[in-house]
Amino acid sequence: MRERTRKVVYAFETTVQAMHMEACCMNGGYAGRLIPVPRQITAGCGLAWSAPWEEKEKLEQMMEQNGIKTQGVYDLML
Numbered sequence: 001m002r003e004r005t006r007k008v009v010y011a012f013e014t015t016v017q018a019m020h021m022e023a024c025c026m027n028g029g030y031a032g033r034l035i036p037v038p039r040q041i042t043a044g045c046g047l048a049w050s051a052p053w054e055e056k057e058k059l060e061q062m063m064e065q066n067g068i069k070t071q072g073v074y075d076l077m078l
Helices: 015-028 053-066
Strands: 006-011 033-036 047-052 072-077
Touching: 006 053, 015 033, 015 047, 015 053, 047 053
Parallel strands: none
Antiparallel strands: 006 047, 006 072, 033 047
8 A cells, every 4th residue: 555645636627727737737747647636625617636745836836837726735745
């Protein structure tokens, strides 16, 4: 079984927003991946972006620059 680590998880209202986050992160070389929304939270589209907690500040700067809106930001052990 994989050891759980601290993650920042961004939830989205729509799949389009989640896919935009994925594209921006892939193009910019940011860490993370799309995951199904963890059961600890709820989100409109069922997808969330999970990344190492240490990447939170860089990701949020990138999201601001690209106009990416989230439904919520969570600190989870995944």
